[in-house]
Structure formats: C-alpha cells, structure tokens
Amino acid sequence: MRYHDSIIDLVGNTPLVKLNKVTEGIQATVLAKVEYFNPGGSVKDRIAMRMIEAAEASGELKPGGTIVEPTSGNTGVGLAIVAQQKGYKCIFVCPDKVSTDKINVLRAYGAEVVVCPTAVAPEHPDSYYNVSDRLVRETPGAWKPDQYSNPNNPASHYHSTGPELWEQTDGRITHFVAGVGTGGTISGTGNYLKDVSKGKVQVVGADPEGSVYSGGTGRPYLVEGVGEDFWPTAYDPKVADRIVAVSDKDSFQMTRRLAKEEGLLVGGSCGMAVVAALEVAKELGPDDVVVVLLPDSGRGYLSKIFNDDWMQDYGFLEEAGDEATAGDVLQRKDALEH
Ligand code: PMP
Helix, strand or coil, X not given: CCCCCCHHHHCCCCCEEEXXXXXXXXXXXXXXXEHHHCCCCECHHHHHHHHHHHHHHHCCCCCCCEEEECCCCHHHHHHHHHHHHXXXXXXXXXXXXXXXXXXXXXXXXXXXXXXXXXXCCCCCCCCHHHHHHHHHHHCCCEECCCCCCCCHHHHHHHHCHHHHHHHHCCCCCCEEEEECCCCHHHHHHHHHHHHHCCCCCEEEEEEECCCHHHCCCCCCCCCCCCCCCCCCCCCCCCCCCEEEEECHHHHHHHHHHHHHHHCCCECHHHHHHHHHHHHHHCCCCCCCEEEEEECEEHHHXXXXXXXXXXXXXXXXXXXXXXXXXXXXXXXXHHHHHC
C-alpha cells in the first residue's frame, strides 16, 4: 500500500512549472514554484511545520499546549493543520475587517478565532495587539510562534525550499524571485541558494509600491501578504541583490493573466512576483533560469481580483497610461467602504 501517515507529510516538495505565455519575447527560462500544492494551500505550511517542531524540541510547546498567533491568513491555516495533527489547540486573533470566509476556514480546521474591533487605538484593551498578548499571558501552556521574529521561519526555507530548487533545476537556477512579507521566504531560500552556488544565484525581492522594502513609507496598497510598514527580524536585508516595486494594478492584471493563460489560479502576491520576475528576465539570455515563487492559490481572492466589478471600482481594468494614482485608489476605497 502506498499512503502518507498524515496530511502534514505532504508539506513541501512542490512542483516547478514553466511559464509559457506571459513570457512571450523573453529568452530566459522562467519557472514557477507552485506553493498552492501544499496541503494548506500555501507556502506557509512550511514555516508552520518547522516553527512547531522547533518549539516542541526546545520545550516551549508542551503536549496539550495552545498556539496563539495574531493571523487570519495562510500562516493560520498552516499552523491549524499542523497543530491539529500533533494534538495542540490553536487560538488566532484577527481584526474584524477579515472576511468571514477566512475565519470560517480556520474554524473548519478546529481553531478558535477571536475577532477584535479595528476601530480602537492600539493601546485599547480590546485591540488586536493587546488581546493576543493577554491570551498568551492568560492561557496555560500558551506559545506564540511570531512569524515576524521567529528564526525558524527563514530556516524552514533554508532547509526545504532552497534545496528543492537547487535539486529541481540541477543547479542551473541563476535568479530567484520572491515577494517579501515577513521576509522568511526570500531570506531562507535566497541565502541557501547563495551558499550552495557560492554567490552566483541572484536574489530579487518583489514588493508592493508603498512598502518599506522598496523605499516606501508604508502607505497602503491592496496586494495581500506582502510588503510591510516596519522591518521584521525574519527578513535579512542583505539577501536581495535587487528589489523591484510593483503597483497593485500590474500585480492584479498579471494575476488574472496567470489564470487565463497559464492555468494557474493564484493569489495577488503571485502576480506581483511574476511582474518582477519578467522585469528581470527580459534582460537575460537563453541560458538563464529564473525561478519565481508563487505563495498561494487564487481561491481566497475570487470576490476581489477575479471579480470584474471589484477590479473596475479601483480602476484596475483601465488601459495602461490611464493609471489611477494611489490617492484615487484610496478615495475610491473610502467611498466603497463607507
Ligand atoms: N504572499 C502571500 C499570499 C503571503 O501570505 C505571504 C506571507 N506573508 C507572502 C507572500 C510573503 O512571504 P514571506 O512572509 O515569507 O516574506
């Protein structure tokens, strides 16, 4: 019989798929590392596994313990699945702007979700930050992974994503492109590829326009899961040879092309990373191999990126040259939300 002992044995070892249509006119080979093949549907299953196993080994997480993390997205799903299979409880804290679909996914996996009001100051006892800190203090056996500062976030990529890419490309990878959120993916994978290639592999970060990694002030943007308004310690600021800033509009238009032309229904940060990868690849020759990491699936964005009305409301379907400015976008967003 051929079977896996548990769904979590399927974390990692995701496939590499060549991009054939969006790469028209480009000589280099561009390969996508498709992370939605992970059991929780995203790259974050990798960090969930390693952060939990390291905390078990160090004794921070004991049998019957509870994982408490302020997250509503992919990291929560990864933690919920690994925790459930290993017999831990999970409590996630998220702001009330998070969609009920996302909350229901976490509850479906058996996690408890505490929803906090967005409209209170950070120092208010009901704020997102205060509630998660209080839960850690008051829950017996609580442990907070904190993906932004946990060294096992980048380490998971140093020990899995990086070696997989080196092996899958027979050591021919020349460029690695990834979006930067906590910075774990680019730092762990990038540093492994630099080490194994003796510095030859070029590492490129993709960042939403406005985020600090590409020199922005932290102003808002709509691509989810990437960009920051602070510098997390999971990010190694020395790892990237280059950072490419990408607009929301370009990110979302490419995300739709990936579904339509490559058969890859992926999230907005994937479109963003592909825009950056093509920017790099167009300057390269036929021997170059560019790998771009696609963190998650498009299923979580059906009512946004894959909804024409939503795209239209923000001006993202307009032709090039008719760009909405950040100010326009925020005004539209305000108008829609109020
Ligand atoms: N894309 C999505 C959809 C994500 O959830 C994340 C994680 N925040 C990233 C990209 C960025 O990955 P990392 O945190 O490893 O930088």
